[in-house]
Amino acid sequence: MSLIVKKFGGSSVANKERIFNVARIIVDDYKKGNEVITVVSAQGDTTDDLIEKAREINDGNISKREMDMLLTAGEQISVSLLAIAIEKLGCPVISLLGWQAGFNTDSNHGIARIKNINTERIRSELAKKNIVIVAGFQGINKYDDLTTLGRGGSDTSAVAIAAALHANRCQIYTDVDGVYTADPRKVKGAKKMSEITYDEMLELATLGAQVLNNRSVEMAKKYSVELEVLSSLENKEGTIVRENIEMEKMLIRGVTSDKNVTTISVIGLKDLPGIAFKLFNKLAQFKVNVDMILQSIGRDGTKDISFTVPRDQAQIAIESINSLKPIIKYESITSDDSVSKISVVGAGMESHPGVAAKMFESLYDADINIRMITTSEIRISVLIDESKTDKAVQVVHDAFLG
Amino acid sequence: MSLIVKKFGGSSVANKERIFNVARIIVDDYKKGNEVITVVSAQGDTTDDLIEKAREINDGNISKREMDMLLTAGEQISVSLLAIAIEKLGCPVISLLGWQAGFNTDSNHGIARIKNINTERIRSELAKKNIVIVAGFQGINKYDDLTTLGRGGSDTSAVAIAAALHANRCQIYTDVDGVYTADPRKVKGAKKMSEITYDEMLELATLGAQVLNNRSVEMAKKYSVELEVLSSLENKEGTIVRENIEMEKMLIRGVTSDKNVTTISVIGLKDLPGIAFKLFNKLAQFKVNVDMILQSIGRDGTKDISFTVPRDQAQIAIESINSLKPIIKYESITSDDSVSKISVVGAGMESHPGVAAKMFESLYDADINIRMITTSEIRISVLIDESKTDKAVQVVHDAFLG
Numbered sequence: 164m165s166l167i168v169k170k171f172g173g174s175s176v177a178n179k180e181r182i183f184n185v186a187r188i189i190v191d192d193y194k195k196g197n198e199v200i201t202v203v204s205a206q207g208d209t210t211d212d213l214i215e216k217a218r219e220i221n222d223g224n225i226s227k228r229e230m231d232m233l234l235t236a237g238e239q240i241s242v243s244l245l246a247i248a249i250e251k252l253g254c255p256v257i258s259l260l261g262w263q264a265g266f267n268t269d270s271n272h273g274i275a276r277i278k279n280i281n282t283e284r285i286r287s288e289l290a291k292k293n294i295v296i297v298a299g300f301q302g303i304n305k306y307d308d309l310t311t312l313g314r315g316g317s318d319t320s321a322v323a324i325a326a327a328l329h330a331n332r333c334q335i336y337t338d339v340d341g342v343y344t345a346d347p348r349k350v351k352g353a354k355k356m357s358e359i360t361y362d363e364m365l366e367l368a369t370l371g372a373q374v375l376n377n378r379s380v381e382m383a384k385k386y387s388v389e390l391e392v393l394s395s396l397e398n399k400e401g402t403i404v405r406e407n408i409e410m411e412k413m414l415i416r417g418v419t420s421d422k423n424v425t426t427i428s429v430i431g432l433k434d435l436p437g438i439a440f441k442l443f444n445k446l447a448q449f450k451v452n453v454d455m456i457l458q459s460i461g462r463d464g465t466k467d468i469s470f471t472v473p474r475d476q477a478q479i480a481i482e483s484i485n486s487l488k489p490i491i492k493y494e495s496i497t498s499d500d501s502v503s504k505i506s507v508v509g510a511g512m513e514s515h516p517g518v519a520a521k522m523f524e525s526l527y528d529a530d531i532n533i534r535m536i537t538t539s540e541i542r543i544s545v546l547i548d549e550s551k552t553d554k555a556v557q558v559v560h561d562a563f564l565g
Numbered sequence: 566m567s568l569i570v571k572k573f574g575g576s577s578v579a580n581k582e583r584i585f586n587v588a589r590i591i592v593d594d595y596k597k598g599n600e601v602i603t604v605v606s607a608q609g610d611t612t613d614d615l616i617e618k619a620r621e622i623n624d625g626n627i628s629k630r631e632m633d634m635l636l637t638a639g640e641q642i643s644v645s646l647l648a649i650a651i652e653k654l655g656c657p658v659i660s661l662l663g664w665q666a667g668f669n670t671d672s673n674h675g676i677a678r679i680k681n682i683n684t685e686r687i688r689s690e691l692a693k694k695n696i697v698i699v700a701g702f703q704g705i706n707k708y709d710d711l712t713t714l715g716r717g718g719s720d721t722s723a724v725a726i727a728a729a730l731h732a733n734r735c736q737i738y739t740d741v742d743g744v745y746t747a748d749p750r751k752v753k754g755a756k757k758m759s760e761i762t763y764d765e766m767l768e769l770a771t772l773g774a775q776v777l778n779n780r781s782v783e784m785a786k787k788y789s790v791e792l793e794v795l796s797s798l799e800n801k802e803g804t805i806v807r808e809n810i811e812m813e814k815m816l817i818r819g820v821t822s823d824k825n826v827t828t829i830s831v832i833g834l835k836d837l838p839g840i841a842f843k844l845f846n847k848l849a850q851f852k853v854n855v856d857m858i859l860q861s862i863g864r865d866g867t868k869d870i871s872f873t874v875p876r877d878q879a880q881i882a883i884e885s886i887n888s889l890k891p892i893i894k895y896e897s898i899t900s901d902d903s904v905s906k907i908s909v910v911g912a913g914m915e916s917h918p919g920v921a922a923k924m925f926e927s928l929y930d931a932d933i934n935i936r937m938i939t940t941s942e943i944r945i946s947v948l949i950d951e952s953k954t955d956k957a958v959q960v961v962h963d964a965f966l967g
Contacts (some may be wrong), residue, residue, distance in 0.1 A: 179621050213642065219581050220646060221653040229652065232660050233645035236638040240615065243635035244622060250631065251623040258634050263709055284709070307665055307686070 165331040166289075167192055170202040170299065170321035175336060175395045176241050177207035185395065186248040188336075189294060193254055198289050200328070202299040202321040203245055205237025213237060227272035228308055231301075235261070235309045238298035238317075246296050257288050258296040261309070266302030266320065268310045275302060275310035277319070280327040297324065315376030322379045326386035333388050334401075335375060340394035341402035342367065342374055345418045345560045349553055352565050356416060358403045363416045364390075366508040366542045380404065414518055415509030418560045420552045422503045424454070425477040426534070428469040429484060431494030434460075438491055439468065442484065449483040451476045455504070455537045455546060465494070469535070471546065474500060502534065503552040506544040507559060513540050518563075525562035531555050567733040568691075569594055572604040572701065572723035577738060577797045578643050579609035587797065588650040590738075591696060595656055600691050602730070604701040604723040605647055607639025615639060629674035630710055633703075637663070637711045640700035640719075648698050658696040661686065663711070666697075668704030668722065670712045677704060677712035679721070682729040699726065717778030724781045728788035735790050736803075737777060742796035743804035744769065744776055746966045747820045752959050754967050758818060760805045765818045766792075768910040768944045782806065816920055817911030820962045822954045824905045826856070827879040828936070830871040831886060833896030836862075840893055841870065844886065851885040853878045857906070857939045857948060867896070871937070873948065876902060904936065905954040908946040909961060915942050920965075927964035933957050 169189065176182050185203075193199045204210075213233050217225055242258035249256040265281030288295045299317025302310050312319050318335060325333035340355065342364065347353040359367075361384035368377045374392050383390050383404065393401025432438055439458070446453055457469045472480045477498055484496060505526075512518040519536075522543055526533060531554065535546040547555055571591065578584050587605075595601045606612075615635050619627055644660035651658040667683030690697045701719025704712050714721050720737060727735035742757065744766065749755040761769075763786035770779045776794055785792050785806065795803025834840055841860065848855055859871040874882050879900050886898060907928075914920040921938075924945055928935060933956065937948040949957055 182622060216642075216646060217649050220584060220650050223653070225649050226652055229645045229648045229660060232648070232662075233642060236641040236645075239638040239641065240618075240635060243631045243638075244618060246631045246634070247619050247627055248622045250628055251625070258631060260634075260711075309662075 164196050164198065166198045166200070166328060168200045168202065168321050168325040168328070168330045168333045169336065170317055170334065171204070171336045171395060172317065173204040173207050173209065173241070174338060176203055176245060182245055182248045183252075185245060185336075186252055188395065188398075189249060190252050190254050193294050200285065200289070200295045200297060200324055200330070201245070202297045202317055202324065203238065203241050204299050204317040205234075206241045206244070209237040209240065210234055231272045231275075231309050231311045234311055235298070235301045238300055242296045242298045249294055249296070254294055255292055256294040256296060258298070259284065259288070260298045261301030261320070262303035262307075264295075264297045264324070266323070268302035268304055268312070270304040270306070270308070270310065272308075272310055274313040275304070277302060277312065277323050280323055282324075282327050285324070285328065315378070318376040318379035319382060322382045322386075322388050322390070325388045326382065330388070332391055333383065334391045334393060335379075336393060336395035337374060338395070339374060339392075340397055340399060341392055342404075342417070344416065344564045345556055346420075350418070350557050350560050352560060354564065356402050357400070358405065359416055360510050361404060361406060362541055363508050363510055364404045366506070366539070367417050367419060375404070414511045414515050415507045415563045416511075417508050418556050418564070419506050419508070420503055420556050421506070422549055422552060423473050423475075424471050424502050424504050424546070425474045426469055426471050426499045426502050426546065427477060427480055427484075428467060428497045428499075429493050429495075430467050430497065431465045432468060433492040434464050434466050435491075441487060441491055442468065443470075445483050445487050446472075446480060449479050451480045451483065453480075455535045455544065457535045471502070471504070471535070501549045502546050503549045503555075504544050504546055505552070505555045505559060506542055507563065508542045510541050512543070519543050521562055522559055525558045526555060529554060529558045531558075566598050566600065568600045568602070568730060570602045570604065570723050570727040570730070570732045570735045571738060572719055572736065573606070573738045573797060574719065574740075575606040575609050575611065575643070576740065578605055578647060584647055584650045585654075587738075588647060588654055590797065590800075591651060592654050592656050595696050602687065602691070602697045602699060602726055602732070603647070604699045604719055604726065605640065605643050606701050606719040607636075608643045608646075611639040611642065612636055633674045633711050633713045636713055637700070637703045640702055644698045644700045651696055651698070656696055657694055658698060659690050660698040660700070661690070662700045663703030663722070664705035664709075666699045666726070668725070670704035670706055670714070672706040672708070672710070672712065674710075674712055676715040677706070679704060679714070679725050682725055684726075684729050687726070687730065717780070720778040720781035721784060724784045724788075724790050724792070727790045728784065732790070734793055735785065736793045736795060737781075738795060738797035739776060740797070741776060741794075742799055742801060743794050744806075744819070746818065747958055747962045748822075751955055752820070752962050754962060756966065758804050759802070760807065761818055762912050763806060763808060764943050765910050765912055766806045768908070768941070769819050769821060777806070816913045816917050817909045817965045818913075819910050820958050820966070821908050821910070822905055822958050823908070824951060824954060825875050825877075826873050826904050826906050826948070827876045828871055828873050828901045828904050828948065829879060829882055829886075830869060830899045830901075831895050831897075832869050832899065833867045834870060835894040836866050836868050837893075843889065843893055844870065845872075847885050847889050848874075848882060851881050853882045853885065855882075857937045857946065859937045873904070873906070873937070903951045904948050905951045905957075906946050906948055907954070907957045907961060908944055909965065910944045912943050914945070921945050923964055924961055927960045928957060931956060931960045933960075
């Protein structure tokens with residue numbers, strides 16, 4: 164007998180047919196003698212519809228506490244409907260809201276962090292042989308007010324329960340059937356991986372593979388929860404995410420691209436001590452996420468600093484640097500949207516210094532210019548012309564995984 | 566400063582415009598320096614829509630516990646939207662679910678009874694000068710499961726809070742502007758009453774005036790909560806419901822009609838001791854609500870018993886009597902749907918024996934035949950042909966209140 168935690172997103176429970184599809188997956192595992200806990204999100208577009216209702220009433224600042232009160236009704240509807248479907252299939256079942264399932268959070272409404280899970284109720288329902296359906300995304304703070312964990316919070320809910328109950332596995336059902344070495348819709352030869360490490364998954368998530376919510380992978384790593392990413396529509400094995408996986412010949416795990424990048428260049432900075440610190444400190448104050456950084460020595464005691472930010476933060480980045488004008492001297496600021504970031508990810512690459520060279524060579528051969536480079540222990544990223552994104556991913560994928 | 570409890574039904578918060586209408590009524594009273602608690606139902610058809618969703622998934626027996634889980638999401642949406650609207654109008658506000666507002670109930674899902682209200686949270690929010698919005702119709706049982714009070718439960722929620730907090734008044738907002746001496750859409754000369762007693766209101770509610778939920782009037786009477794029935798659309802005084810009202814010249818308060826009546830006659834019953842007991846005991850077992858009863862002595866040691874039941878219970882009433890066939894002897898059972906009940910209600914009538922005579926005379930003058938009669942201390946009801954319902958109400962109203 165295993166204890167399995169499953170998680171289904173909103174599209175998986177969007178209508179009656181899909182609800183029964185999910186119900187059958189759950190019932191199958193239950194009938195094999197497993198204990199099954201399932202975390203679900205709000206149905207389809209429910210959360211967006213509720214936000215829209217609130218925005219009609221107040222398009223200004225809405226109290227986050229009231230917003231959480233509103234949005235948590237979404238999962239309340241989906242958990243009860245799923246329980247009703249499982250009941251119809253003849254299995255004992257109970258639905259629990261976040262607070263009933265023991266999700267205690269801090270009071271940061273809209274982006275609450277889980278402090279602990281009181282598992283008493285869930286354990287008692289499992290002991291009664293009930294299938295347990297839990298509302299994802301939500302919890303309760305110390306004042307008995309409802310909180311939400313932020314978008315993608317249902318993944319986090321599932322991993323947190325799996326960790327608290329030492330579940331044998333946490334299965335995240337999605338509309339893809341696993342994690343691929345590259346986007347299979349765009350890259351010829353992209354392969355589904357049977358296993359991947361937490362760190363690799365984190366890099367892939369950050370870089371836009373978007374199969375799993377980052378926070379949930381971090382939590383899974385911290386508590387050694389074995390994850391499986393699999394399809395809610397096809398009955399086949401997905402991709403396992405765990406700490407140690409068997410070494411394979413593959414040096415790299417995947418190739419990803421990210422077009423949500425703008426390069427900002429500060430030209431002709433006076434080359435004085437602390438200039439870079441002041442610049443990036445100011446950007447941090449404005450909560451700008453700086454990614455790649457390139458610094459070049461100019462002439463006449465000046466230098467240029469270029470860095471990348473998500474596109475929707477470019478404006479605020481430029482304004483925050485402008486606000487420094489009285490303190491730091493520079494000639495001009497330029498920005499460029501026509502760039503994208505190509506990354507290779509793989510825990511195997513740290514011991515293989517040839518990875519970077521191989522990546523650069525494949526791009527050179529394809530006549531693609533590299534404008535910036537960053538590396539981490541398990542990732543190499545390069546900035547290129549946006550127009551060459553798809554071609555770049557394909558040639559790099561061919562070089563390592565083709 | 567007064568403590569006022571207000572209650573608005575689902576149609577009063579059905580859309581953005583109506584939500585703001587309600588928000589302004591609340592804010593007006595709050596700005597006069599009052600403490601205001603408002604109970605609301607789910608928006609418009611939300612409850613029916615949720616039931617429909619569940620029925621699509623399972624048209625058989627649905628666990629009442631899961632149904633309550635589903636339905637309570639309805640008020641969760643309406644309380645938060647109303648709070649967001651009040652916020653927009655610039656007043657401090659907090660929404661509370663039934664359990665957050667301290668509604669502890671028994672475990673009869675779907676028809677739960679309030680056991681007590683823990684008023685700590687509401688008091689603390691009032692102390693912080695917050696307008697408090699409470700989800701009607703819902704509570705929590707001792708297992709921390711959500712419960713509902715049954716249809717019309719929001720009225721009960723409002724009266725229960727008013728009782729628990731010794732509110733100065735409990736205002737029930739409806740789509741009519743008060744309680745009338747007869748249905749003003751049908752009876753010429755129908756007048757709005759400024760005051761009415763609990764008992765009179767109970768009789769009028771039972772008899773189909775349907776302005777207030779019966780259970781809530783009973784609770785208001787028990788805890789001496791002063792009720793006011795008033796319009797959510799027009800800003801004018803409504804009808805006060807309280808224990809003692811000033812004696813007025815009017816002997817009777819109102820005239821009502823009820824078409825939800827079927828007469829069932831058991832013909833040729835053997836006239837043996839205990840026959841009537843066995844008959845009505847069996848009907849009680851089948852939960853049939855028997856109203857008027859007429860017993861007539863027949864010939865040859867037999868008698869006939871006629872009684873009225875709500876129309877949707879006629880079939881089960883007949884079947885339950887048929888099941889007695891081996892025990893009690895009778896010739897036949899007949900039923901008749903073409904009847905209606907006309908009632909006059911008024912606490913003043915007990916000391917005025919002429920009321921019945923005056924009622925009967927007015928019907929006689931209008932050539933309307935009386936088929937059965939029942940009386941209570943504050944009510945006289947007669948059964949007549951259904952086709953003469955409207956005429957009967959008018960002539961009786963003219964006789965007493967015209």
